[in-house]
């Protein structure tokens with residue numbers, strides 16, 4: 366994997382002080398994706414790690430259609446107190462991209478659920494990959510982690526990494542995301 370790595374910089378946040386480092390993944394077609402590691406100093410030997418996939422609408426705009434923004438805040442809060450890292454991967458919309466995700470939302474407005482909408486657009490329910498996680502953890506010489514997730518498929522996909530513990534990520538449902546959360550549980554096997 367061809368990756369360009371930035372320097373480490375300070376990132377003070379409302380959750381406390383973190384360090385930040387960017388990882389630019391150079392793709393074979395000349396395109397690139399820029400990912401982030403946001404971490405405490407020091408990083409414990411077996412850190413809490415959150416592998417978070419980009420959700421512009423949830424993370425930055427406060428969308429109530431999903432639980433992403435609240436999950437990110439939960440993760441930053443816990444990692445600030447226990448030590449560890451958020452790996453922020455730029456795979457928007459479970460890696461179908463922002464434009465396709467908005468089209469999926471339009472289909473959801475017409476009654477399809479989050480999985481059916483992806484299928485209608487010609488995608489699988491989840492198009493994400495996690496190779497970058499191994500690259501980033503190897504960069505920090507992290508060999509084992511406590512993974513913050515409810516998603517068993519994410520645990521399977523991280524097969525090269527020793528996950529000593531799964532920590533649940535708990536956020537409250539709201540009337541707008543309750544069906545989305547139910548679909549994640551029933552169709553995608555999420556552990557709630």
Ligand SMILES: Nc1nc2c(ncn2[C@@H]2O[C@H](COP(=O)(O)OP(=O)(O)OP(=O)(O)O)[C@@H](O)[C@H]2O)c(=O)[nH]1
Pocket residue numbers: 416417418419420421431432433436456457458459460461466469470479483513514515516519534549555
């Ligand atoms: N295609 C699509 N992507 C969505 C939708 N809602 C959220 N996402 C994307 O889903 C990703 C987050 O995935 P989730 O399934 O919420 O959570 P997860 O990371 O698989 O599992 P956890 O670790 O338990 O949070 C982000 O990339 C979001 O942009 C949707 O309705 N359609």
Ligand SMILES: [Zn+2]
Pocket residue numbers: 420422423424431432433434
């Ligand atoms: Zn989201």
